[in-house]
Amino acid sequence: MLEFELLKESGETSDTNTSRARLGQVKTDHGTIQTPIFMPVGTVGSVKAISKEDLDHCGAQIILGNTYHLYLRPGTEVIGHLGGLHDFVAWDKPMLTDSGGFQFFSLAKLAKFTDEGVNFQSHIDGSRHFFSPESAVEIQMVLGSDIMMSLDWCLGHPANEKQTMEALTKTTNWARRGYDFWKEKGGQNNLFGIIQGGMFKHLRTLSAQQLTEIDFPGFAIGGLSVGEPTELMYEMADYTLPLLPKNKPRYIMGVGTPENLVELVDMGCDMFDCVMPSRNARNGQLFTSRGTINIYNAKFRLDKDPIDETCHCYTCQNYSRAYLRHLYKSRELLAYRLNTIHNLYYYLDLMAKIRHAIKEDQFLEFKKEFYSKRIS
């Protein structure tokens, strides 16, 4: 069961705009999450490098799993046998599962789209498999996902109008089929639809119209941050978000940088996920209130300060930049954990501050301050 409550709409105004930032909460079977929210990505049932306690410390309210990956390994049967994803990974808070649609985009060489669904080869062993909009929903039901995503067709940038229209039409048909299947199986009002339409506004309009006719409890905007310039991503999001019902959560998939989150919250988006904080942590890029740093840079060799003086995360409370640089350059496993804890803490703390600011009618002020601290 899923319920969204819109607690507040900002409506704050500045010289240049009126904020559409929203404050809300989503109730799920495994607890309530506060929006706007950032959801750490735990593709194979693990937010890479960190534990449940680390996630709690970072302030994670909900994490993602991925249908494609979990279906291939360990397999739906294994997870079903072990009582579902929550029991399996020992996470008793909400979980959202992506449908696998994005993997068929990012692993395009291994996937073939038909009206029925997607034929694909495993990236692990090359074995052949098939996902339909129905099976994608069925797998997510076995996983016990709190928020399930419809199977969609995501395109990269650039894509022409014809290709975009084809992907949009298929996404809508699949959304309808997934929804019908889910109703038939007694689904608990927790399946989201995904808007496509690429970089064409009239196609975004069409996709939003078609999908909002289906009574999904929430909507995602897919097909953004797939290689287009940031300004274009903003333009498309700004255009598409108002097309979605106000009384339902809005989720922009796969986005983004801290700046992206601030901007998109301002436009009225409620939910985000992105691999950036976790992946970049493992590759040495750390987020701070003043911008990003590469912890492996020589200038940190003798630096006794924490990553960010204003950060209260475990890593910043205990370790110096010099030590973190050493750990990273030595390929020590601890580097991955400490860096990931910091980056996720930064992202989740940013969202907490955003929620607080909206609540206090200070969002635009917060946004101004957010940018003023940045060096680059």
Place this chain on the structure above:
RNA sequence: GUGGGUGUAGCUCAGUUGGCAGAGCACUAGGUUGUGGUCCUGGUUGUCGCGGGUUCGACCCCCGUCACUCACC
């Protein structure tokens, strides 16, 4: 002492018939947006052991010399 081998980037080593001195690692900088990511892309670094010679031209051929190393006395 005699004979052989090896000396090229910080390290380990390629370098064709004599024709602009290279790779990997290291170092250094950048990238990463619904996770095939310990990943990807760039950049810096040379008295080619040293001294002569031959040649239009030498890391390469010749002579000498030094260091290291192996074998045998």
